[in-house]
Amino acid sequence: MTSSLPLIPMNDLGRKPAFLLERLDQVARKVVNGSWYILGPHVQAFETAFSAYCGVPHCVGVGNGTDALEIALRALDVGPGCDVLTVANAGMYSTSAILSCGARPVFVDVDPETYCMDPDALATSLTQKTRAVIVTHLYGLLADMDRILTVTNQAHVPVVEDCAQAHGAIRHGKRAGSFGTLGCFSFYPTKNLGALGDGGAITTQDESIDRKLRQLRQYGWQTRYDSVLPYGRNSRLDEIQAAFLLEMLPYLDQANERRRRIAGKYKHSGVNMSAGDGPGHVRHLCVMRHKNRDAFRALLRSAGVATDVHFPTPDYRQPAVMAILGKHPQLPVTENAISQIISLPCFPEMTDAEVGMVSTALVTVSESLVES
Numbered sequence: 543m544t545s546s547l548p549l550i551p552m553n554d555l556g557r558k559p560a561f562l563l564e565r566l567d568q569v570a571r572k573v574v575n576g577s578w579y580i581l582g583p584h585v586q587a588f589e590t591a592f593s594a595y596c597g598v599p600h601c602v603g604v605g606n607g608t609d610a611l612e613i614a615l616r617a618l619d620v621g622p623g624c625d626v627l628t629v630a631n632a633g634m635y636s637t638s639a640i641l642s643c644g645a646r647p648v649f650v651d652v653d654p655e656t657y658c659m660d661p662d663a664l665a666t667s668l669t670q671k672t673r674a675v676i677v678t679h680l681y682g683l684l685a686d687m688d689r690i691l692t693v694t695n696q697a698h699v700p701v702v703e704d705c706a707q708a709h710g711a712i713r714h715g716k717r718a719g720s721f722g723t724l725g726c727f728s729f730y731p732t733k734n735l736g737a738l739g740d741g742g743a744i745t746t747q748d749e750s751i752d753r754k755l756r757q758l759r760q761y762g763w764q765t766r767y768d769s770v771l772p773y774g775r776n777s778r779l780d781e782i783q784a785a786f787l788l789e790m791l792p793y794l795d796q797a798n799e800r801r802r803r804i805a806g807k808y809k810h811s812g813v814n815m816s817a818g819d820g821p822g823h824v825r826h827l828c829v830m831r832h833k834n835r836d837a838f839r840a841l842l843r844s845a846g847v848a849t850d851v852h853f854p855t856p857d858y859r860q861p862a863v864m865a866i867l868g869k870h871p872q873l874p875v876t877e878n879a880i881s882q883i884i885s886l887p888c889f890p891e892m893t894d895a896e897v898g899m900v901s902t903a904l905v906t907v908s909e910s911l912v913e914s
């Protein structure tokens with residue numbers, strides 16, 4: 543192994559295929575040459591196309607995925623005095639949204655195989671103060687929505703799905719964003735469906751919630767300059783981003799399939815990959831675990847493979863959260879997972895040669911570094 547190899551990157555947004563670049567160029571020119579830049583025909587067309595793709599009647603474009611979560615919670619009237627259940631291993635996004643609403647995040651432990659919310663832990667965490675549950679489909683894997691919804695339906699508590707890593711994941715014919723009361727998406731450029739800037743969307747089956755979301759994303763307006771709903775703000779999907787997303791949406795399933803194939807190859811190299819197969823997993827991130835995580839990563843790096851950790855700190859141990867909530871008891875499965883997880887390069891534009899090199903490196907490093 544040498545350290546002079548160019549690294550196989552975690553992602554490379556500069557590898558978009560030529561035909562797509564050409565299309566993006568054309569639509570950008572169309573938007574620039576038009577005169578409608580905010581909440582115009584492209585946003586409307588994207589909302590229609592994405593709601594049809596997700597199998598829900600309503601979709602509302604917003605500024606980014608974190609706004610989507612906050613606006614979704616506000617549409618459920620979450621505010622001070624409310625508890626919202628979430629996980630602590632999903633990068634602070636849900637926790638930030640809950641805190642921004644003035645509510646209290648209550649952290650639920652995750653399943654040791656899937657890293658998503660553990661339905662049994664959820665059942666024991668619900669209280670009279672629980673106003674909503676945010677379920678993150680982490681790394682692209684649909685959480686166990688059947689069991690989660692059984693628990694939440696019994697308690698009459700709405701579920702907000704965080705689908706920022708799970709665009710297109712499907713189980714029993716239902717896609718991410720169509721299980722809960724609301725589904726929140728990010729179109730950050732590295733996402734499975736990524737814009738060329740920030741963007742987000744919220745899906746819902748409920749017409750009255752759809753109406754509230756549209757008001758919340760624009761100053762609480764019922765009609766122009768008529769603010770009827772408290773806590774409205776400015777969070778809109780740009781016309782130009784909607785136009786790009788419309789061009790990319792038709793290729794989402796194909797790109798997800800490529801991600802699954804890459805993950806399948808890594809699985810064959812014998813590493814301890816996170817659970818989940820088939821169309822219910824869209825492998826936004828390809829995550830394995832190893833007890834000697836840092837040494838494993840260093841050896842992969844020497845073999846020319848970049849890695850990352852998603853995410854290195856549980857939300858309840860982040861200073862920004864501790865400043866508000868104080869010290870929180872550690873969640874054992876969350877802590878254990880966070881100490882061992884490694885994200886591997888996995889993006890649709892990787893070449894077969896790169897995938898082969900990563901797989902070979904995984905075999906070599908696993909053999910040379912026995913878990914202790």
Ligand SMILES: Cc1ncc(COP(=O)(O)O)c(C=O)c1O
Pocket residue numbers: 606607608609632633635636678704706707728729730740741742
């Ligand atoms: C699981 C999850 N939720 C929410 C977000 C927030 O999305 P954004 O960066 O668009 O605010 C992200 C990604 O960044 C994410 O990975």
